[in-house]
Amino acid sequence: MLVGLLPLVMLSASLLIESGQRQRSDLIDAVQNTMDALGTAIDAEFEVSISALDTLGASMHLQDDDLLGFYSEAIGLLKRRPGWANIVLSDPAGQQIINANLPYGTSLPRRVDSASSQRTASLAKPTVGNLIMSAVLKTQVFAIQVPIKQGDKVKYVLAAAARPALLQNLISQQHFPQSSVIAILDPESRIVARSHNLDSNLGKSASPSLVEVLKAGKPSGWTTTTTLEGVPVYTVFTRSAKTGWTAVIGIPRHVIDGPVHWSYAILAGAIVLSVLLGLGAAFVIGRSIISPVKQLERAAVSMGQGVKPAPPETDISEIREVGLALAMVHVEREALLGKERIARSEERQARLAAESANRAKDEFLAMLGHELRNPLAPIYNAAQLLKLPDLDRDRIQRLSAIIERQTDHLTHLVDDLLDVARVISKRIVLQKEVVNINDIVPEAIEQVQQLINERHHRLVVALSRDPLWISADKTRLVQVIVNLLHNAAKYTPEGGVIELTTRGAGGMNEILVKDNGVGISRELLPRIFDLFVQSERTLERAQGGLGLGLSLVKGVIELHEGEVRAASPGPGLGSDFTVRLKQLELPSETARQRIPSHEAQAPAMNQSITIVDDNADAAETLAMYLRETGLFTVTRHLNPHVALEAAEAALSDIYILDIGMPEMDGFELARRLRSLPGSRNTVIIALSGYGLQDDREKALEAGFDYHFTKPVNFAELRTALREVHRRNAEHRHTIS
Known part of the structure; x- marks a missing residue:
């Protein structure tokens, strides 16, 4: 009997060990994939910062040696990059030329990490430095640096002093047991970001055992180390080949080994139980149980092969129970393996999704750079x-x-x-009114007519004979139609046909845009409204654009509680886009909101305009335009304090103020102008690079009458100034 049980014990132990090792290996492989993704995310974050520095380094101010203008641009970029603590321009030897945290003209010392700037200059390519303590900022930062060439030589080194918080956000996005410790290390193995006890460990070296592992120079791998808190962990790491920065995680050993040990315990208990039952039966009935025991042996072999074991056919209850125990162990083992397969599948899908998102992000950044440089060249x-x-x-x-x-x-x-x-972000506030779709189609066609003519397309418009009333934001609905027509024109070869149809159907009003262009593949069709998704294009990117138009269409229509659908028979067979919006009952004549007729231009009035903008070029070009109209006497100031002193002496009729000025921003200047005697009839116009709804509301609260985003549309500015003329003319007529 003992000889019969021995193969069962050996086979079960072999399966137990193999299963435990495979489970541990699969878990560590999954963690390694996640660390690889985190390392990619770190490199992507550095690339975004390097791209921003490259764009700043291409400034015309810097090329023209206009350091004051470049200093203003650097301050503007620093405000838009919350993860940066400073921007420094130095020569290749490390002598600071501009420090965005100090007033322009301040005498500046050599950089603390001048060796780092010298290395960037000698390599003539972007670098990411180590974590250092900044004497000026009184905090720890690391430098992201790019060389600025003029001709074949590096003339400057432009550096951003990045805060560790820039990378801490990447750690907060990871999902691991709370007892795990995730960290990001610079090339000297100092801690820059950490999921636990960052305040006390920032800038410290990693644990000695981890430092020894990293000194070996392997790009990735796993081992066992001890954390700074003295906890034994399985350590998985990946090191960037570009920057030498490392993403590392320490998972307590019990998290990995616990499930394996539990499996060991279950299977070992079943084996011990089987042996004890077999020995007991051997003493009671002797050789009469040899046949059932052989059946148990065959059942164990079947379980090892992944086949459900058959229970032994015997009247001895103990042997039957052993057979049932083997069957239960098989079920539990299969369930555990099933969970592992599901976990691996989910991890694989998550990894593919992350890789796809990273590719989309990288492709979009490259595409954005291409699209921005194209108009900058002419x-x-x-x-x-x-x-x-x-x-x-x-x-x-x-x-x-x-x-x-x-x-x-x-x-x-x-x-x-x-x-x-x-x-x-759901931050669009719709200005809804009662709109007839047929009335706004001509306005949309007008905006895209030039592109249609340039590509020699034929536009066929079929409007519903009946009014199609909806409750909508007219401006946003025009934007939707323009984007659909623009998309059709771009992806239809020259000489194509584009059809625009409006109709009512089943309680819904529909806008249909159809073309005979390149069509949409079956694989792309489900993702056509996703961000940054575009059809395949050649290297010259003849269609252009950022792949945002259809995403914007979908978002705006969903805000109107409508739907948009795309259809295509396939590549080369054209595309159909259908927008569906809920019908309104025909409104009464008094409820209809008609488009106001254009008012006659107000008579010319020689009014005074003061422009306040710290950007000399922007102020001068706007002043030139306003002077050319012959309607205004124009004064410009680069300093808001000087403008305020002039206003205290004599108020102008109209003020055009930049918002983002140093020393005193446009909001504060507007409030002070409004506090002056006689400013009630003074018109104040905001000119800003910020165009969100919150920015407009803040401008109105500060006392502005109008808010325009840069670059200002001269046609819209003329309309606003004509309105000012009309109001002032009526005011003067009333006084007379």
């Missing part, structure tokens, strides 16, 4: 040509038209980014 070229002497009026007008077109394109890109951000 703008720069036109600006250089305008410096040439003896330019005739025709060439000046052509160059001005180029600058205007490309500036409009840049504005459109920025507006799309802001609109998508507002839609995603």
